[in-house]
Amino acid sequence: MTLTNKTVKALLEDFRSSAPTPGGGSAAALAGAVGASLLAMVAGLPKPRASTEADLHSLRDAGERCTALANDLESLVDRDSEAYELVVSAYRMSKATDAEKAARATGIQHALKAAIAAPLDVMRACSAAIALGPVLEAHGNPNASSDLQVGLELLRAGLRGARLNVEINLGSVKDDAYAAGVTGEIGRLSESDAAGAPSVSS
Amino acid sequence: MTLTNKTVKALLEDFRSSAPTPGGGSAAALAGAVGASLLAMVAGLPKPRASTEADLHSLRDAGERCTALANDLESLVDRDSEAYELVVSAYRMSKATDAEKAARATGIQHALKAAIAAPLDVMRACSAAIALGPVLEAHGNPNASSDLQVGLELLRAGLRGARLNVEINLGSVKDDAYAAGVTGEIGRLSESDAAGAPSVSS
Numbered sequence: 001m002t003l004t005n006k007t008v009k010a011l012l013e014d015f016r017s018s019a020p021t022p023g024g025g026s027a028a029a030l031a032g033a034v035g036a037s038l039l040a041m042v043a044g045l046p047k048p049r050a051s052t053e054a055d056l057h058s059l060r061d062a063g064e065r066c067t068a069l070a071n072d073l074e075s076l077v078d079r080d081s082e083a084y085e086l087v088v089s090a091y092r093m094s095k096a097t098d099a100e101k102a103a104r105a106t107g108i109q110h111a112l113k114a115a116i117a118a119p120l121d122v123m124r125a126c127s128a129a130i131a132l133g134p135v136l137e138a139h140g141n142p143n144a145s146s147d148l149q150v151g152l153e154l155l156r157a158g159l160r161g162a163r164l165n166v167e168i169n170l171g172s173v174k175d176d177a178y179a180a181g182v183t184g185e186i187g188r189l190s191e192s193d194a195a196g197a198p199s200v201s202s
Numbered sequence: 203m204t205l206t207n208k209t210v211k212a213l214l215e216d217f218r219s220s221a222p223t224p225g226g227g228s229a230a231a232l233a234g235a236v237g238a239s240l241l242a243m244v245a246g247l248p249k250p251r252a253s254t255e256a257d258l259h260s261l262r263d264a265g266e267r268c269t270a271l272a273n274d275l276e277s278l279v280d281r282d283s284e285a286y287e288l289v290v291s292a293y294r295m296s297k298a299t300d301a302e303k304a305a306r307a308t309g310i311q312h313a314l315k316a317a318i319a320a321p322l323d324v325m326r327a328c329s330a331a332i333a334l335g336p337v338l339e340a341h342g343n344p345n346a347s348s349d350l351q352v353g354l355e356l357l358r359a360g361l362r363g364a365r366l367n368v369e370i371n372l373g374s375v376k377d378d379a380y381a382a383g384v385t386g387e388i389g390r391l392s393e394s395d396a397a398g399a400p401s402v403s404s
Contacts, residue, residue: 003210004209004210004211004214005209005210005211006209006210007206007207007208007209007210008205008206008207008208008209008210008213008232008276008279009206009207009276011210012206012235012236012239012272012276013239015236015239015240015242015243016239016242016243016246016269016272017243017246018243018246018247023240023243023346023348023349023352024240024348024349024351024352024353025352027236027237027240027349027352027353027356028352028355030210030236031233031236031355031356031359033214034214034217034229034232034233035229037214037215037217037218038217038225038226038229040217040218041217041218041219041220041225044218044219044220045220067218070214070218074210074211074214077210144225145370146225146226146366146367146369146370147225147226147229149226149363149366150225150226150227150229150230150362150363150366150367151226151229153230153233153359153362153363153366154229154233154359154363156359157233157355157356157358157359160355161351161352161355161356164348164351164352164355165348165352167348168347168348
């Protein structure tokens with residue numbers, strides 16, 4: 001059974017268990033999926049007055065994009081755990097002979113790249129949803145403003161959580177050119193986090 | 203059916219729908235529940251070496267506390283939506299006569315306090331779980347360090363999201379002494395957010 005076909009209650013129990021998956025990577029994807037879903041809800045509640053056809057159109061577009069991103073993030077809850085399990089399996093490969101050692105090393109490097117691709121896609125989706133915030137703020141119903149802000153908080157937590165999962169795997173990757181490319185991209189994607197000022201101060 | 207007995211997939215759909223609940227308040231409680239669950243998992247994975255009996259004991263205590271807080275936060279996913287529905291119902295009460303107007307005003311004030319109590323409890327639980335971070339950092343397995351950091355990110359997002367929901371309801375409360383007490387408490391609870399430095403910088 002996929003993680004997202006479980007009940008919320010059962011998935012929370014799985015997060016608490018000491019089994020290797022699901023862990024932080026799937027949790028980050030889930031936070032993003034909830035955040036993007038809240039943004040999709042806000043997009044469905046236009047301002048009661050003073051909305052032009054063009055405004056309503058851009059709000060509807062943003063809503064469709066948020067729904068698509070929420071669906072991507074939902075599937076990434078499972079994809080992250082599956083990719084991490086490949087890494088665990090690769091590390092368990094036999095290393096009795098030199099040929100086995102070489103095959104294991106190659107297997108680990110392939111698995112690590114898949115385990116980086118999943119949280120990198122989480123970062124991309126969270127960043128893309130965060131970028132839709134201003135449209136929702138401008139044309140969404142102000143009564144749903146706290147839903148929008150909570151959604152953005154969850155997307156930022158998803159973005160940061162996914163980055164931690166990219167970085168922890170990137171530390172073991174031997175392909176320097178690939179690592180440099182990923183490092184550059186996660187830096188750029190994190191700018192959408194920095195751009196969003198904390199919405200609460202004490 | 204309670205929200206947490208639904209599948210994750212179905213709950214995400216509910217967040218996307220334009221029905222008044224579930225909204226940001228339940229989403230904040232869910233983020234906290236996932237975060238506290240990740241911390242409980244980390245507490246179940248002690249450092250492989252150099253753990254004294256006292257260290258293992260404090261880790262186990264922290265784990266039990268995280269599990270209890272995760273359970274509290276799980277039940278708050280539903281409690282927040284139920285409380286918000288009471289507010290919606292109170293606003294819909296008849297106001298044809300002066301007596302009805304007075305009953306409605308009282309009903310709204312009661313419902314608002316319940317709708318503040320739920321996210322305030324989310325803030326308390328998130329703050330209490332965040333406070334256990336240093337014990338988990340000190341005695342948990344360093345291999346689970348990114349799970350711990352993702353958990354803390356989600357707890358901070360839950361804390362901030364719940365605060366937004368307290369504040370939006372507090373704006374309509376007429377009991378100044380009560381409002382002052384809540385404002386003081388949410389300020390103190392938010393200090394556990396400020397204390398935790400962002401774990402990712404770009």
